[in-house]
Amino acid sequence: MAKSDAAAAQSDARARLTDDVSFLLARANALSLAAGNAALAALGLKVRSYSVLALACDTAAGPSQRELAEFLRLDPSQVVALVDDLQRRGLIERRPDPADRRANVVVATADGLALHARALAAAEAAERDLHGNLSVAERAQLAELLRRIAFP
Amino acid sequence: MAKSDAAAAQSDARARLTDDVSFLLARANALSLAAGNAALAALGLKVRSYSVLALACDTAAGPSQRELAEFLRLDPSQVVALVDDLQRRGLIERRPDPADRRANVVVATADGLALHARALAAAEAAERDLHGNLSVAERAQLAELLRRIAFP
DNA sequence: GGGACTAGTTGAAATTGTCAATTATTGTTC
DNA sequence: GAACAATAATTGACAATTTCAACTAGTCCC
Numbered sequence: 001m002a003k004s005d006a007a008a009a010q011s012d013a014r015a016r017l018t019d020d021v022s023f024l025l026a027r028a029n030a031l032s033l034a035a036g037n038a039a040l041a042a043l044g045l046k047v048r049s050y051s052v053l054a055l056a057c058d059t060a061a062g063p064s065q066r067e068l069a070e071f072l073r074l075d076p077s078q079v080v081a082l083v084d085d086l087q088r089r090g091l092i093e094r095r096p097d098p099a100d101r102r103a104n105v106v107v108a109t110a111d112g113l114a115l116h117a118r119a120l121a122a123a124e125a126a127e128r129d130l131h132g133n134l135s136v137a138e139r140a141q142l143a144e145l146l147r148r149i150a151f152p
Numbered sequence: 153m154a155k156s157d158a159a160a161a162q163s164d165a166r167a168r169l170t171d172d173v174s175f176l177l178a179r180a181n182a183l184s185l186a187a188g189n190a191a192l193a194a195l196g197l198k199v200r201s202y203s204v205l206a207l208a209c210d211t212a213a214g215p216s217q218r219e220l221a222e223f224l225r226l227d228p229s230q231v232v233a234l235v236d237d238l239q240r241r242g243l244i245e246r247r248p249d250p251a252d253r254r255a256n257v258v259v260a261t262a263d264g265l266a267l268h269a270r271a272l273a274a275a276e277a278a279e280r281d282l283h284g285n286l287s288v289a290e291r292a293q294l295a296e297l298l299r300r301i302a303f304p
Numbered sequence: 305g306g307g308a309c310t311a312g313t314t315g316a317a318a319t320t321g322t323c324a325a326t327t328a329t330t331g332t333t334c
Numbered sequence: 335g336a337a338c339a340a341t342a343a344t345t346g347a348c349a350a351t352t353t354c355a356a357c358t359a360g361t362c363c364c
Contacts, residue, residue, distance in 0.1 A: 016272070017206050021291060022184045022279055024298035026199070029181040030225040031302065032174045047178070054169050066311060073182040075353065080313060102311040102360045120168070127174055133300055139173060142301075145294040146176035148285055150183065200320095218342060227322065232344060254329045254342040310361070319352065330341070 032130055039126035043119050044089070048072070050119050052082045053108060056092045057116045062107040064097060091115055184282055191278035195271050196241070200224070202271050204234050205260065208244045209268045214259040216249060243267055 017023050036047040045053070051072055056062045065083060069076045083106055086092045091112035097103040108116060131139055169175050188199040197205065203224055208214045217235060221228045235258055238244045243264035249255040260268060283291055 017203065018299065018303075019295055020275075020279070021283065021295050021298065022188055022199070022275070023203065024295060024302045025177065025181045025184050027225060027302040028298050029177045031304075032177050036174055047174070051169065051175065064311075073179060075351095076312065077314075077354090078352075097311095100311080100361070104312075123172075123174070127172070130304075131173065131301060133304065134297065138297060142294070142297040143171055143173050143176055145286065145290060145297070146173065146180050147170065149283060149294075150176045150179040151170075152183075152282075152285065216342075217344095227320095228343065229323090229345075230321075249342095252330075252342080254327095256343075306364090308361105308363085311359085312357100313359105314357080315355095317352100317354085319350105321350065322348080324345105324347090326343100326345080328342085328344105330339105332339075333337085334335100 032127075035126045035130050036123060039122045040119055043115060043122065045115075045119055048074075049082055049086060050116075050123060052079070052106070053086060053091060053112055053116050053119065056086075056106045056108040057113055060107065062092075062095075062105050064100075064103045064105055066103065068106065086112070184279075187278045187282050188275060191274045192271055195267060195274065197267075197271055200226075201234055201238060202268075202275060204231070204258070205238060205243060205264055205268050205271065208238070208258045208260040209265055212259065214244075214247075214257050216252075216255040216257055218255065220258065238264070 033047055036050070040046060040050050052068060055068060055071065063071070065076065065079045068074070068083075069079045072079075074082075083092065083094065083104075087094060090109055092106055092108050094104040095107055097105045134142065185199055188202070192198060192202050204220060207220060207223065215223070217228060217231045220226070220235075221231045224231075226234075235244065235246065235256075239246060242261055244258055244260050246256040247259055249257045286294065
């Protein structure tokens with residue numbers, strides 16, 4: 001390889017990395033996670049526990065822990081710890097799934113619903129802050145593109 | 153709050169989460185990270201070490217460790233460990249920065265450049281696999297939108 | 305009823321993240 | 335130019351997270 005070729009091969013490595021969707025995903029996520037955790041800290045939540053709470057605030061028959069694990073891409077044992085914590089704080093309940101006695105269904109308590117409302121507002125504020133330079137249309141488009149990667 | 157309002161407030165919690173850019177970012181990143189690590193494992197790299205190597209393959213005067221830490225959003229002490237590892241394997245070198253004797257400049261060796269070329273191919277294949285349902289234009293658009301979040 | 309599989313749980317081990325302290329060097333200020 | 339605050343890299347300690355294997359209880363299928 002000629003000297004100039006080697007130089008050319010080197011010079012665009014950084015360019016490549018900043019064009020790399022995977023890298024951008026990682027960095028954007030790191031910023032988003034930090035901002036989210038900071039915004040939720042005042043409520044005693046992290047992004048993880050907030051996500052569990054949000055899903056537990058879903059339909060009356062909330063998600064099973066297996067569904068939580070799959071949706072949040074966590075090990076089932078991590079879900080146990082998250083649910084334990086939120087349950088100890090009276091924000092969610094484990095209810096036996098009437099259709100499958102092995103499974104628990106996770107539902108929010110009244111306190112959980114109330115906290116979720118506040119947490120949602122905080123999370124949305126943090127997100128607006130993070131995406132300040134994106135228009136509403138752009139944000140929707142970003143969500144749509146991400147959804148096709150996140151849920152293949 | 154009337155019963156129907158409570159039900160309505162609950163029923164869109166899940167919808168909200170899957171519309172939440174932060175959540176989608178987290179999930180897409182988790183998939184991307186897993187795929188990337190799997191693709192790079194055969195070369196003895198992870199996404200982290202690959203990123204350091206890629207940046208070290210940058211211009212002749214590579215990045216300082218502080219720049220690596222900032223770019224990859226890592227604690228400086230983590231960069232030390234990553235650079236130690238790659239250096240032990242003869243893939244990169246620490247060179248004293250002539251302009252600032254406190255700083256090291258991290259540059260790839262010939263072996264490092266060679267491995268990076270193979271790793272780049274593997275990473276790109278994994279990414280194509282992950283983004284299979286996105287067109288080239290959509291991927292470019294996604295990269296542009298992510299860049300505006302990742303580098304505010 | 306027996307055997308394969310699944311949901312949740314526990315606990316241990318490995319990896320990663322966070323933080324304070326230290327050394328060497330730089331930049332700034334009087 | 336001597337004194338002082340600030341910065342780059344490093345070390346080591348500690349917390350948090352991830353990953354796995356094993357276990358119990360329940361389901362599904364034959």
